[in-house]
Amino acid sequence: MAVPKRKMSRSNTRARRSQWKTTAATLTTCPACKADKLSHTACPTCGTYKGRQYAQAVKPVFAG
Amino acid sequence: MPTPTKGPRLGGGPAHERLILANLSTALFEHGRITTTETKAKRLRPLAERLITFAKRGDLHARRRVLTVVRDKGVVHTLFTEIAPAMAERNGGYTRITRVGTRKGDNAPMAVIELITEPVSPKQAVVREAAKATEKAAKKPAKAKAAPVEDVVEDAPVEDAPAEDAPAAEAEEKKEA
Numbered sequence: 001m002a003v004p005k006r007k008m009s010r011s012n013t014r015a016r017r018s019q020w021k022t023t024a025a026t027l028t029t030c031p032a033c034k035a036d037k038l039s040h041t042a043c044p045t046c047g048t049y050k051g052r053q054y055a056q057a058v059k060p061v062f063a064g
Numbered sequence: 065m066p067t068p069t070k071g072p073r074l075g076g077g078p079a080h081e082r083l084i085l086a087n088l089s090t091a092l093f094e095h096g097r098i099t100t101t102e103t104k105a106k107r108l109r110p111l112a113e114r115l116i117t118f119a120k121r122g123d124l125h126a127r128r129r130v131l132t133v134v135r136d137k138g139v140v141h142t143l144f145t146e147i148a149p150a151m152a153e154r155n156g157g158y159t160r161i162t163r164v165g166t167r168k169g170d171n172a173p174m175a176v177i178e179l180i181t182e183p184v185s186p187k188q189a190v191v192r193e194a195a196k197a198t199e200k201a202a203k204k205p206a207k208a209k210a211a212p213v214e215d216v217v218e219d220a221p222v223e224d225a226p227a228e229d230a231p232a233a234e235a236e237e238k239k240e241a
Contacts, residue, residue, distance in 0.1 A: 040163060
């Protein structure tokens with residue numbers, strides 16, 4: 001099995017990993033509560049989608 | 065060559081996949097609305113809708129075919145006696161999938177799959193009403209064939225009138241209700 005001949009330097013590793021980038025999610029405004037939400041998804045704040053209610057979508061708020 | 069299954073495979077093998085889908089459909093018909101991952105919901109939808117179509121047929125053969133998937137006789141009974149009559153007006157599209165964000169733990173996209181309980185859209189009802197009205201209007205001149213040809217031409221704009229009135233009248237009824 002082919003194996004690397006040399007150890008890869010931290011610099012090279014980090015140079016490669018510097019290309020691992022993320023992009024911001026495109027958000028829309030919930031028509032019911034005006035909060036930010038992902039499009040085509042029930043609102044995580046109020047749980048509505050096209051006038052219907054989805055309690056499963058609401059993010060639980062933990063005390064403390 | 066058989067057509068490949070649409071959507072991703074589930075579970076550890078074909079038997080596991082069948083079990084997952086059977087259990088999901090049983091839960092869906094029992095509760096009417098279930099939360100699951102988006103992938104499972106998407107695989108469940110065609111199966112659940114086929115089972116509802118069997119239920120709408122309603123005979124013993126259809127019931128036995130449903131029982132090969134949904135093993136629970138009580139659930140099959142509710143499917144045939146409650147869900148199927150509720151879906152009588154609807155031509156397919158018995159379920160709805162709504163995305164509800166991601167799961168804490170593995171960040172899996174979750175979805176709610178539910179049986180549609182609302183009546184068939186008012187737009188379709190209006191269209192059907194209009195079609196009936198035009199049919200009626202079309203029958204009237206057919207009866208009055210003895211009348212001169214000129215009269216039929218004059219009748220043409222009148223034919224449209226009941227069709228337009230029907231949706232308006234329906235809209236008023238809805239406002240009252």
